[in-house]
Amino acid sequence: xxxxxIKVYETRYFWSxxxxxxxxxRFRRSKLGLLWxxxxxxxxxxxxxxxFSTVFNQPLGEYMLYILSGMVVWDIVMASTVAGGxxxxxxxxYIRQFNHPITIxxxxxxxxxxxxxxxxxxxxxxxxxxxxxxxxxxxxxxLPLTVILLFFLAWALTTxxxxxxxxxxxYPQIMALLMQxxxxxxxxxxxxxxxxxxxxxxxxFQLNPLTHILDLIRKPxxxxxxxxxxxxxxTIGTIAVLGLLAxxxxxxxxxxxxxxx
Amino acid sequence: MEECYIKMKDANLYYPSDLYNAMTLKQEVFSRLKLQKTKxxxxxxxxxxDFNLEIHEGERLGVxxxxxxxxxxxxxxxxxxxxIRTGIIESKGxxxxxxELTLGFDMESTGRENIINRGLMLxxxxxxxxAKEEEIIDFAELGQFIxxxxxxxxSGMLVRLAFAISTSVTGDILLxxxxxxxxxxxxQAKAKKRMxxxxxxxxxxxxVLHDMSTIKEVCNRTILLDKGRIVxxxxxxxxVKEYLSRLSN
Numbered sequence: 475x476x477x478x479x480i481k482v483y484e485t486r487y488f489w490s491x492x493x494x495x496x497x498x499x500r501f502r503r504s505k506l507g508l509l510w511x512x513x514x515x516x517x518x519x520x521x522x523x524x525x526f527s528t529v530f531n532q533p534l535g536e537y538m539l540y541i542l543s544g545m546v547v548w549d550i551v552m553a554s555t556v557a558g559g560x561x562x563x564x565x566x567x568y569i570r571q572f573n574h575p576i577t578i579x580x581x582x583x584x585x586x587x588x589x590x591x592x593x594x595x596x597x598x599x600x601x602x603x604x605x606x607x608x609x610x611x612x613x614x615x616x617l618p619l620t621v622i623l624l625f626f627l628a629w630a631l632t633t634x635x636x637x638x639x640x641x642x643x644x645y646p647q648i649m650a651l652l653m654q655x656x657x658x659x660x661x662x663x664x665x666x667x668x669x670x671x672x673x674x675x676x677x678x679f680q681l682n683p684l685t686h687i688l689d690l691i692r693k694p695x696x697x698x699x700x701x702x703x704x705x706x707x708x709t710i711g712t713i714a715v716l717g718l719l720a721x722x723x724x725x726x727x728x729x730x731x732x733x734x735x
Numbered sequence: 736m737e738e739c740y741i742k743m744k745d746a747n748l749y750y751p752s753d754l755y756n757a758m759t760l761k762q763e764v765f766s767r768l769k770l771q772k773t774k775x776x777x778x779x780x781x782x783x784x785d786f787n788l789e790i791h792e793g794e795r796l797g798v799x800x801x802x803x804x805x806x807x808x809x810x811x812x813x814x815x816x817x818x819i820r821t822g823i824i825e826s827k828g829x830x831x832x833x834x835e836l837t838l839g840f841d842m843e844s845t846g847r848e849n850i851i852n853r854g855l856m857l858x859x860x861x862x863x864x865x866a867k868e869e870e871i872i873d874f875a876e877l878g879q880f881i882x883x884x885x886x887x888x889x890s891g892m893l894v895r896l897a898f899a900i901s902t903s904v905t906g907d908i909l910l911x912x913x914x915x916x917x918x919x920x921x922x923q924a925k926a927k928k929r930m931x932x933x934x935x936x937x938x939x940x941x942x943v944l945h946d947m948s949t950i951k952e953v954c955n956r957t958i959l960l961d962k963g964r965i966v967x968x969x970x971x972x973x974x975v976k977e978y979l980s981r982l983s984n
Contacts, residue, residue: 487855496853499843566857567839571832573815642760729818733751 481575489578493585500586511590515595526663535605537665539696542601543663547688550668552627553587558632559639566735576728580632587632589627597703602695612694616701620690622711627687630716637723640734660684671676683712738792739828739938740908741813746822748783748812748963757922782808784963786822791810795940797954798973799947799978804960806943810834810910813941821955828938831906836897846872846888846896857904862981875899875928876922891919902933909937913944947975 501508522545523538526675558580562569565579595617602609639645660682666719669679680684685710755770782805798806810815812824814832836909840849850871854864872881875895885978913933932948934940934953944950950971959967959972959981965979 487860488858491855493854495841495844570816571838572856584918642763644759644761648760682931687739712978730751732816 477667478575482578482581485574485578488574489582492582493589494606496582496586497589498656500590509671511593512597515542515549515594516600519545519597519601522663525678536696539598539601539605540665541663542598543691543695544600544688546591547624547684548657548662549594549622549690550587551684552589552591552630552653554584554628554631555635555653556646558583558587559627559635559645559649562630562640562731563735569732576636576731577629577724578680580636581629583628583632584625587628588621591624592621598691598695606696606698607648609695609698609723612698612700616690616694623690624687627709627713628715630713630720633720633724637727637731640731646667656684661688683708687712739826740792741788741790741826741908741941742823743786743788743813744823746783746786746824747781747818748780748786748817749807750780752767752777752779754913758969781894782817782963783812785965788958788965788966790939790941793952794956795934796942797950797957797974798941798943798960799945799957799975800960801982803962806960806962807912808963809833809960810941810943812913813908814846826908828907830908830910831904831937832910832911833901834910837893837900840897842886843884845883846875846877847883849885849896850881850900853900854904857901860897871896871899871903873927890899890978891922891970894920898929902929905933905936907937908939909941911933911940911944921934942945947979952976 481719497508501510519538519542520543523534526541527534527537551552561580561583562576564591565582566573568579569576599610600615602613619729635649658664659678661679662684666679669675690701690709691704693699754775756757786809800806810832811834812819813826814834815824815832815980816832824972839853841852844852847868850868851861851864854867859867875881875892875898877892877896880888880892887894888896911930931953934942944951944955954971957967957969957971958965959974959978961981966979967974
């Protein structure tokens with residue numbers, strides 16, 4: 475394990491360079507460049523909040539923050555599970571030439587997605603500044619740890635997705651469907667109250683790791699309070715399970731994967 | 736000082752048949768549930784058979800053989816790209832491989848960006864890569880085109896650039912697969928010279944080549960492969976003769 479991490483570290487110039495190129499090419503052909511990553515969720519939130527608040531009669535300000543925070547977290551989860559599936563296939567040219575650790579290719583995507591996440595968070599910070607500037611104290615205090623946790627979550631998810639997608643080429647379609655189902659079961663846009671109508675839904679809500687991961691952002695940013703211990707335990711537990719799974723799958727398939735590309 | 740070496744003992748390499756029996760998630764689930772008949776499976780391909788080979792420092796090993804004999808597979812196994820199922824491969828020394836040179840270029844980026852890209856890929860630090868940049872541009876004879884996206888390059892320019900970058904980094908153990916020719920006649924002479932000097936610096940060279948005269952010129956030991964086994968091992972002249980006699984049969 476230690477040896478492995480040393481190898482990952484030794485190739486740092488390579489994968490960080492790839493991530494940098496990805497970031498550049500994502501915004502290459504637009505004048506506003508990186509600013510788009512902030513503006514896009516910023517304006518999308520306005521549209522969505524307008525629609526939702528008219529249809530569901532939610533008070534506008536708070537619900538806007540709710541949607542934006544949901545969207546920002548959901549973006550990194552989706553980017554890791556669905557889009558991240560292509561991480562090994564896209565790196566075929568490198569895998570065929572070098573026996574670097576395979577996880578650096580999922581790491582490359584994770585770095586990119588984490589940076590995108592942090593940029594999108596800026597949009598949230600701007601809205602919080604407008605609605606409840608006092609919340610920023612807790613928000614900025616908890617943010618570093620939250621980003622680190624999300625980074626590891628994303629790395630584990632992307633690694634798993636990468637292996638699955640390489641072996642099963644219909645993975646993205648099936649996963650997109652599955653994630654759609656998970657979206658409906660999670661408080662990404664839906665508010666907590668909507669899950670309380672039935673005991674079953676309530677249980678699902680409480681056991682859903684996404685509920686807790688979302689709370690890591692929402693509690694400080696929107697409600698001005700610290701995330702609970704339960705929130706952290708659920709998140710860390712999820713990362714531990716996924717991380718262990720990713721570790722085992724990687725160990726078993728890392729050498730073989732070249733034959734599947 | 737310890738010497739560089741490569742040791743292969745009873746190595747068996749298979750290409751898993753899963754590759755050709757590719758399944759989708761849907762098929763996997765359905766066949767587990769017995770809703771769908773499992774496809775008839777192809778056998779694994781046995782590419783290297785009980786392979787024994789020792790290469791010591793100072794050796795210039797030429798690998799020859801018919802198509803499909805396992806030459807490239809051998810190189811990729813030595814490079815640590817392909818896993819062996821049983822047996823041992825051990826090596827000491829930094830391994831550098833030159834297989835498909837133009838693989839891994841980003842067509843949208845400029846030549847200069849690609850130099851940095853490849854340089855880092857080959858394990859250099861940003862400083863080392865920057866130091867070699869001018870020399871590479873110079874050797875590849877690209878002039879002002881280096882700042883154009885390589886999408887706009889002719890195939891000759893691309894090969895020249897790839898060749899210049901790949902040969903700018905050396906290692907203790909050099910694995911080369913059919914990359915001696917690049918560009919037009921002028922460049923080819925220059926390329927060969929550079930290639931020979933790179934090969935000279937390496938402590939061990941393993942060279943896969945179909946050009947027998949170069950094999951005789953460069954190598955001091957040659958092995959002939961056939962169907963995943965070594966069938967002849969010795970002085971280049973003798974082994975090439977053996978190969979040619981098999982060829983005429």
